[in-house]
Amino acid sequence: MSSPRFLPEHPPGFLPLGELSVLRSATAWQLLIPADTHSALVTARQNCRDGAEAKEEIPGWTTERPSAAKPSAQTPPRRKPRLVQIFDPETLEQARERLRVGEWDQQRYGSTLLDQAKSEGGYRALPRLGSALNRLEASRPLFGNLREPIEKLKIELTLASAMRSKDFRIRPVLLTGQPGVGKTQFALKLAEILGVPMQKWSAGSAQAGFQLTGGDGAWRSARPGMIFEMLAKGTSAAPVFILDEVDKISSDNRYSVTAVLLDLLEGGTAKTFEDSFLRATFDASRVVHVLTANDLDAVPPALLSRVEVFDIPPPAAEQRLQIILSEAQRLRRATGCRIELDIHAVETLAERCDLDLRKTQRLVADAFATAMASGKLVATPTVPGRARRRAIGFVAEHQPEEKASGGAQ
Structure with a gap:
């Protein structure tokens, strides 16, 4: 039924219901309410509009209701990391003032590093020790010959988890043993276990202690030291610092490396460690130090008094x-290639305890790459022949060398 061309007048004292007054239809005009009720609805609607406009003018205001967060049993809320202050902001500002008299490139580099150190108010995070203990237990099969340092580290982490944040410290360790027994690999794995960054420094090729402490700002080539940079650029208060081959430290007393290491490895002096370039002190006492050496007799005795020594035997098959x-x-995982190893070649390679771990891992990587290049799904590591002693004098007959298997199937 079509709407009439002209709508009838509404009875006295009545008006259409709310917004229906704008609909010029007979159906709308049949829905009438008292005029005073209509006025009350209009007033209430206008008040709601005014309130909404006022809320939009308030920064951060939201008209959405906050949803009730339901705790999930599968994803429990993560605990906030424990924080400790490494850099004092006032000390950093004093260092910035002193930089103004230096070379332009020194000012630019030093100022950038000071800004990084000042981030988070100079605070850095300690490792999550509960997760670290779980990862440490899971790593035991890979480091069967390092049971003693792993057990010691477990004790250290357990004690540290019960201490106050300001008392957190892990005693430095020195791993000795012949090359290729897994000393450096364990130190790298330790950083992964703790969930912290890692920095490696080769003591054998070290030029001088200023690589750690920073150089004198009077020299144009001087820069901040490695320890300050490591803590300033990172977010962790306890990064792993690997001091590799400390048995090869230079004996040059003019730029003594040993003297710097003694201050760094001692908790009391490391707490006020100074960067010579910036002339600023900071707290380096929570850095986790792992030292390695092949010859224990060549390690300076003063260093031995500040570390716990573990002699690492070669890994078993x-x-x-x-x-x-x-x-x-x-x-x-790194390549996305589903290539398996030939189990017979792997077992033969595992029996070769005369090969160091670096060589063994290179053989596996080479076999993997060969299989990728040839489109094979099975890689066969090459097992080199055993080194034979050279005979002195006459040899009755020639003995052929052991054949090496290789290639990819």
Whole structure:
């Protein structure tokens, strides 16, 4: 039924219901309410509009209701990391003032580094020790020959988890043993276990202690030291610092490396460690130090008094097998290639305890790359022949060398 061309007048004292007054239809005009009720609805609607406009003018105001957050059993809320102050903002500003008299490039580099150190108010995070203990337990199969340092580290982390943040410190360790027994690999794994960054410094090729402490600002080539940079650029108060081959430290007393290390490894002096370039002190006492050496007799005695020494034996065949399989898994994740290792070649390679771990891992990587290049799904590591002693004098007959298997199937 079509609407009439002209709508009838509404009865006295009545008006259309709310917004229906704008609809010029007979149906709308049949819905009438008392005039005073209509006025009350209009007033209430206008008040709502005014209130909404006022809320929009307030910064950060939202008209949405906050949703009730339901705790999830599968994803529990993560605990905030414990923070400790490493850099004092006032000390950093004093260092910035002193930079103004230096070379332009020194000012630019130093100011940038000071800005990084000042981030988060100079505070840095401590490792999440509960998660670190779990990862430490999971890593035991890969480091069967490092049971003693792992057990010691477990004790250290357990004690640190019960201490106040300001008392957190892990005693430095020195790992000794012949090359290729896994000393450096363990130090790298430790950074992964703690969930912190890692910095490696080769003491054998160190020029002088100013690499750690920073150089004198009077020299144009001087820069801040490695320790300050490591803590300023990172977010952790306890990064792992690997001091590799400390048995090869230079004996030059003019730029003594040993003297710097003694201050760095001692908790009391490390708490007020000074960067010579910036002439600023900071707290380096929570840095986790791992020292390695091949010859314990060549390590300066003063260093030995500040570390706990562990002599690492060569890994057994079972551990070597785990390391080989772990390396293959890492390569699969890194490349996305589903390449498996030939189990017979792997077992033969694991039995070769005369090969160091670096050489073993290179053989696995080479076999993996060869299989990728040839489109094979199985990689066969090359097992080199055993080194034979040269005979002195006459040899009755020639003995052929052991054949090496290789290639990719």
